[in-house]
Amino acid sequence: MNIQLPGKAATFQASQREQAAKQRAQLGIEVRSWYRITNAASPDEAEVMLYDEVGGWYGATADQFIADLRGVTAPNLRVRVNSPGGSVFEGIAIANALRSHPAQVTVQVDGIAASIASVIAMAGDRIEMAPNTMLMIHDASGVCMGNASDMEEMAELLDLISDNIADAYAQRAGGTRDEWRARMRAETWYLPEDAVAAGLADEAVQAPKQGTTPAEPDEPEPDMHRAYDLAAYGYTGPRATEQPRAEAGLTEDIRSLIGEEIAAQLRAAVTPPAEDSAAVEPVAETTPVEPAPAPEAPAAEPVDEWATDVAALLSTDDADDWSALVSHLTDPTASSSAATEAA
Numbered sequence: 001m002n003i004q005l006p007g008k009a010a011t012f013q014a015s016q017r018e019q020a021a022k023q024r025a026q027l028g029i030e031v032r033s034w035y036r037i038t039n040a041a042s043p044d045e046a047e048v049m050l051y052d053e054v055g056g057w058y059g060a061t062a063d064q065f066i067a068d069l070r071g072v073t074a075p076n077l078r079v080r081v082n083s084p085g086g087s088v089f090e091g092i093a094i095a096n097a098l099r100s101h102p103a104q105v106t107v108q109v110d111g112i113a114a115s116i117a118s119v120i121a122m123a124g125d126r127i128e129m130a131p132n133t134m135l136m137i138h139d140a141s142g143v144c145m146g147n148a149s150d151m152e153e154m155a156e157l158l159d160l161i162s163d164n165i166a167d168a169y170a171q172r173a174g175g176t177r178d179e180w181r182a183r184m185r186a187e188t189w190y191l192p193e194d195a196v197a198a199g200l201a202d203e204a205v206q207a208p209k210q211g212t213t214p215a216e217p218d219e220p221e222p223d224m225h226r227a228y229d230l231a232a233y234g235y236t237g238p239r240a241t242e243q244p245r246a247e248a249g250l251t252e253d254i255r256s257l258i259g260e261e262i263a264a265q266l267r268a269a270v271t272p273p274a275e276d277s278a279a280v281e282p283v284a285e286t287t288p289v290e291p292a293p294a295p296e297a298p299a300a301e302p303v304d305e306w307a308t309d310v311a312a313l314l315s316t317d318d319a320d321d322w323s324a325l326v327s328h329l330t331d332p333t334a335s336s337s338a339a340t341e342a343a
Contacts, residue, residue, distance in 0.1 A: 046074040046103070051082045054116055055090030062093035069097055077103035079124060085115025088140055088161055092116070095168070098123040109133045109201070118200075119165055122172045127201040129192035135200060137169065137180075138187040173199025 048069070055061055079098065085091070098105050098120070107113075107124030114136035121127055121135065129135065140161040144154035166180035192204035 044074055045076040045078055046072045048072075048077065048079045050079065050094075050117065050120065051110075054083055054086030054094065054120070062090040062097070065094055066097045069101060072101070072103060075103055077101060077105045079105060079107045079120075080110050081107060081113045081117055081121055082109075082111035083114070083117035083120075084112060085117045088116050088165075090116075091120050092164075095120045095123040108205075109135060112136070116165075119168050122168050122200070126203075127195075128203045128205050129195050129201045130205050131192065131207045133192055135190040135195045136187065137165075137184050137190075139181075139184045140165065169200065175199075 077098075104126075105124045106126045106128065107121045108128045108130060109121060110130050110133065112134050113121045114134075115138060118135050118137050140158050142154060142158055144151055146154075162181060162184060163177055166177045166184060169175075169180045169183075170177055190198060190200060192201065195201035196204050
């Protein structure tokens with residue numbers, strides 16, 4: 001299908017080119033190329049990149065593009081589009097040139113195909129939308145200076161151009177001119193999946209995969225528990241033979257202070273015989289006794305720091321088995337056997 005220009009389009013296009021040339025001359029701007037064509041993409045496929053505004057005030061005209069396109073001899077042609085649009089008539093000429101080319105044309109939207117760039121995309125034998133790309137359609141717009149008659153003529157021309165573009169969408173995706181004009185007036189944006197669903201694209205290309213089978217490493221990965229070395233923080237790892245700690249708390253502290261031998265004697269003194277264990281009644285919890293002040297050490301003897309520390313644990317009013325057991329710790333003259341005799 002070739003898009004037919006309205007009757008006055010040729011005159012309007014010529015006027016646009018003339019005005020653009022004058023504007024570039026006044027601003028000292030050289031014509032920049034907004035496309036690139038290469039035959040070196042692969043032996044069987046040439047590549048065209050439309051990565052800027054189409055034509056317009058500062059772009060090259062479709063004449064240059066078509067002349068370069070004639071040099072493409074590859075059987076396949078991939079047109080990569082990332083364009084916000086531009087000149088309607090330059091875009092229509094490009095779309096018709098792509099349709100007329102003998103190569104199998106695949107249009108690949110790399111970023112955005114908006115306005116007339118979306119019409120160029122419709123020229124592909126196959127249209128692919130890369131991940132996260134967009135396609136936008138809207139009514140044609142233009143600038144006019146003149147009287148009311150000129151304005152009316154411009155409005156009629158823009159309406160004809162928009163109808164013409166709607167026909168391009170309808171022929172590609174189905175539907176009627178009026179349906180597509182309604183979408184164009186609303187300025188409709190399509191994500192890849194939406195473009196496929198609307199019939200404006202053939203495929204929403206998925207993100208490229210890195211490979212289905214990961215390469216085997218030269219060496220096996222280390223175990224997860226070896227990933228960090230905690231020796232720098234004083235951690236030496238779990239003990240090889242961890243023993244249950246049945247005796248915890250104060251017993252551990254006293255044993256470290258008085259030694260294993262005396263601790264064994266204390267345990268033997270306070271543990272009832274096995275045959276009488278059933279008759280032993282549990283000791284009721286009582287209110288802690290207010291500790292008595294520590295006794296003063298004799299002036300002639302050196303101060304015993306240990307006796308001072310544990311004096312608060314002893315009750316002078318109510319002597320019990322515990323005070324008898326630890327009395328040898330506070331009286332340097334008492335022998336260690338006193339604990340056994342007190343029992």
